[in-house]
Amino acid sequence: MTPPAPRTPLLSARSLAKSYGGRLACQQVSMSIDEGEVLAIVGESGSGKSTLLNLLSGRLAPDTGEVRYRMRDGVERDLAQLSEAERRLLARTDWGFVHQDAALGLRMNVSAGGNIGERLMAVGDRHYGQIRDTAANWLTRVEIGVDRIDDKPTAYSGGMRQRLQIARNLVTSPRLVFMDEPTGGLDVSVQARLLDLIRGLVADLGLAVVLVTHDLAVARLLSHRIIVMKQGHVIETGLTDRVLDDPQAPYTQLLVSSVLAA
Amino acid sequence: MTIQPNTIALAVEDLGKSFTLHMHGGTRLPVVSQVGFEVHAGECVVLGGPSGAGKSSILKMLYGNYLAGSGHIRVRHGGALVDIVEAEPRAILDIRRMTLGYVSQFLRVIPRVPALEIIAEPALAAGVDRAAALERASSLLQALNLPERLWRLPPATFSGGEQQRVNIARGFAGEHSILILDEPTASLDAANREAVIGLMAARKATGTAFVGIFHDEEVRARVADRIIDVSAFAAREAA
Numbered sequence: 001m002t003p004p005a006p007r008t009p010l011l012s013a014r015s016l017a018k019s020y021g022g023r024l025a026c027q028q029v030s031m032s033i034d035e036g037e038v039l040a041i042v043g044e045s046g047s048g049k050s051t052l053l054n055l056l057s058g059r060l061a062p063d064t065g066e067v068r069y070r071m072r073d074g075v076e077r078d079l080a081q082l083s084e085a086e087r088r089l090l091a092r093t094d095w096g097f098v099h100q101d102a103a104l105g106l107r108m109n110v111s112a113g114g115n116i117g118e119r120l121m122a123v124g125d126r127h128y129g130q131i132r133d134t135a136a137n138w139l140t141r142v143e144i145g146v147d148r149i150d151d152k153p154t155a156y157s158g159g160m161r162q163r164l165q166i167a168r169n170l171v172t173s174p175r176l177v178f179m180d181e182p183t184g185g186l187d188v189s190v191q192a193r194l195l196d197l198i199r200g201l202v203a204d205l206g207l208a209v210v211l212v213t214h215d216l217a218v219a220r221l222l223s224h225r226i227i228v229m230k231q232g233h234v235i236e237t238g239l240t241d242r243v244l245d246d247p248q249a250p251y252t253q254l255l256v257s258s259v260l261a262a
Numbered sequence: 263m264t265i266q267p268n269t270i271a272l273a274v275e276d277l278g279k280s281f282t283l284h285m286h287g288g289t290r291l292p293v294v295s296q297v298g299f300e301v302h303a304g305e306c307v308v309l310g311g312p313s314g315a316g317k318s319s320i321l322k323m324l325y326g327n328y329l330a331g332s333g334h335i336r337v338r339h340g341g342a343l344v345d346i347v348e349a350e351p352r353a354i355l356d357i358r359r360m361t362l363g364y365v366s367q368f369l370r371v372i373p374r375v376p377a378l379e380i381i382a383e384p385a386l387a388a389g390v391d392r393a394a395a396l397e398r399a400s401s402l403l404q405a406l407n408l409p410e411r412l413w414r415l416p417p418a419t420f421s422g423g424e425q426q427r428v429n430i431a432r433g434f435a436g437e438h439s440i441l442i443l444d445e446p447t448a449s450l451d452a453a454n455r456e457a458v459i460g461l462m463a464a465r466k467a468t469g470t471a472f473v474g475i476f477h478d479e480e481v482r483a484r485v486a487d488r489i490i491d492v493s494a495f496a497a498r499e500a501a
Contacts, residue, residue, distance in 0.1 A: 034352070192373040199372070221372065225351050239326060239351040246328040250284035257285055 008070050009034050010208050011176060016055050016065035024232045025051040029065075031227060031237075035175060038202060038209040040223035040240065042216060042255070048232035049212045050180060056210055057097060057178045058087055072175075092122045096169030096177035100184040102161035106153045106168065112139060113149040115168050123172055138167040142197060159190035163197060170201065179211045183218055195221055216259055220244055228252050270338065271440050271471035272301040272324070277333035277347075279319055280497060292497030293319045297333065299490050303439070306462065306472035306485050311492035317475045320492065321442050323347075324473065325364045326354040337362060337440065359387050364442045365433030367449075369417060369425040376414045377403070377428045384436030395435070402431035406457050422449045434461050441465070443474030447481050455481055 009032035018026040026048045033039050041049045054060035056067055058079045067079045072094055079087070091097070099105040106115050116135040117125075125131055136146045142163035144156075153161050162182060169177060182198065183191040199222055202209055213219055219226055219240060226243045228236040228251065236249040247253045277297035283289045294316040301307045309317040322328035324335055326346050335346040339361040346354060358364075363384065372380065378399045385395035403413055406427040412420065417428045426449045433441060447455045455478065462472060462485055476482040482489070 037352075196372070196374045224355055238329075239354055241327050242329060242351075245322070246281075248282075248329060253284050 008076050011056065011067065011069050011210075013056055013067045014065055016052070016062045016067070018051055018055055018060065018062050024048075026055060026062075027232045029055075029227075029234055031056075033176070033208050033210060035208050036206045037225065038207075038211060038223040039225050039227065040211045040213060040219035041227045041229060042213060042219050043229035043235075044214060044255075046231075047229040049214075049229050051232070052227075052229065053178055053180055053210060053212045057095065058082075058091070059097075069176075092119060093172045094174050094176065096166075096172075096174040098162070098165050098169055098177060098179040098182045100181035102153065102158070102165050105165040106161065108153050111150045111152055112144065112156070112164055115153065115164060116171050119168055119172050134171060135167075138171050139164075141201070142167045143193075157190075158186050159194055162186065162194055166198065166201070170205070170207075173205075174207070176208045176210070179209060181213055181215075182211070183213075183215070191218075198222060216244060216256065228255065269303045269469075270300050270336075270343075271303050271305075272338070272473065273334075273336045273343070274299050274320075274324070275334045275336070277320070277323060277335060278331045278497070279316070279323060279328065280331055294492065294495040295332075295497040297492075297495040301440070301471045301473050303338075303469040303471050304466050305487045306466060306474065308482055308486040308489045309473070309475050309492050310482075310489045311494075315492040316495065316497075317492050318444055320495075321364075321444050321473065321475065325358070325362060325442055327364075359384075359436075361438055362440050362442065363433050363436050363438035365430055365444065365446045367426075367445045369429035369432075371416070371418045371425070373418065374416050377408070377417050377420075378413050380417065380428060381431045381435050384432060384438075388437040390437070398435055399431065402434055402461075403427070405461060406431055406454060423451065423454070426450060427454060430458060430461075434465065439469065440471045440473070443472060443476075445475050445477060447476065447478055459484055 012032035014030050016026055016029040029052055041052055043049045055062050061080065068076050069079060070076045097105065113132055113135040116138050117131040120131050120134060136149055139146055139149060144160055144163055153164055156164060183194050186194065195218060211222060223240045226238065226240045227234055228243065230251050236243055236247065236252045243252060244256055247256050275298050278295040279293040281291040281293065283291065297320060299307065309320060311317060319328055323330045330347045333347060336343040337346055337357060339357050344353065344357060378396060381399035381402060382395040385398055386392065408424060408427050412424065417425050430446050447458050459481065476485065
């Protein structure tokens with residue numbers, strides 16, 4: 001039997017730890033993700049899942065441990081060793097970050113077209129007509145009418161804001177997208193539409209996604225693998241359907257059995 | 263993918279499983295122990311035995327959906343035998359994409375996705391081009407007598423029998439050389455049971471191996487090359 005040739009993962013973390021004023025938010029976390037993979041980080045509030053997402057995306061520096069990323073040129077880099085300019089470029093081009101609160105991910109007083117166009121201009125696009133065409137194209141892909149291109153996100157519903165946030169992130173063809181409770185706080189019918197959109201885009205574009213959610217149904221629908229966290233520790237990891245259908249750890253069993261089956 | 267007859271497609275050795283219910287004082291529920299059998303290319307092995315004997319649990323372990331407690335599940339995947347019990351999640355996903363398919367008793371409905379797309383997905387995942395995948399989905403739905411007006415609708419509002427036919431079509435749409443069937447014909451009428459038997463016969467002829475549970479005795483008698491009584495693997499351990 002010949003195992004597949006070992007290759008460098010897209011993003012990998014080793015022994016990450018972070019504490020806030022003596023309280024451990026994240027301890028001894030190691031993980032990796034490849035292109036096309038969706039990894040869900042699940043747990044209750046305060047489990048450290050958002051801290052982990054911020055560590056993985058370089059928005060927060062770990063106390064110990066390291067995060068490595070394989071850049072577009074194929075070279076693996078330690079995030080801590082990147083210059084601020086390099087890190088910002090990465091975040092604007094090869095990465096996306098979809099926040100639960102759209103106001104954190106969008107410029108609320110800039111038109112929808114401007115929100116999408118800004119990321120293109122950040123990578124050097126200067127042709128106004130082309131930028132507008134691309135923005136219109138992306139609005140259509142996220143099911144927003146092109147006639148809304150000049151409206152500001154303040155005039156959009158919650159579900160539309162999330163879809164605009166996704167368009168803004170994906171316009172630069174990132175390879176890795178971080179998502180923090182992307183469907184949190186939305187009505188159920190709006191959630192279903194957004195989830196279906198995310199599922200389709202992820203599959204079509206072959207994106208790697210690190211998804212933080214407390215909703216196990218969202219994790220089941222979108223993710224291939226799952227990391228269960230509690231009090232900053234990884235409690236259980238594995239194939240999503242295995243972890244949800246045959247949870248091993250006491251805490252995972254509690255989490256799974258606490259969900260009302262619809 | 264055509265494999266030579268008599269080639270072992272799946273070999274189960276000394277497989278054991280118990281559940282530990284941490285929410286109930288750590289109660290251990292033994293399920294099966296020392297399960298062993300082989301399935302060859304082009305063969306259909308049916309798991310028999312009373313309800314509660316662990317048939318479904320065995321199928322779920324074969325698919326990597328349940329964690330095996332002990333033993334080995336070796337699957338012929340890309341020319342090599344790979345042990346599902348020890349495989350990394352990524353390897354299991356690859357095996358599910360290319361080698362191992364699973365038809366459950368119920369369709370897990372995905373909001374807003376039309377029946378044809380749900381069915382074409384395993385073929386697309388295995389690298390079949392889109393036109394061919396949709397063509398295959400259509401011919402499966404035709405074979406399973408699903409009215410054409412439903413094909414482009416999401417199955418959420420379909421009847422149980424209609425959803426199950428979408429589920430079966432999806433199961434047969436991929437390129438899998440091993441198919442696991444958990445009571446696929448339970449909610450079907452006679453004509454559609456016949457259609458499933460026909461689909462199985464066609465796939466067996468090209469070397470697909472089947473492992474399944476069929477409670478309907480007539481269906482079982484017609485599809486099974488061998489029946490394995492799972493009660494022989496009842497977990498025997500001190501309570």
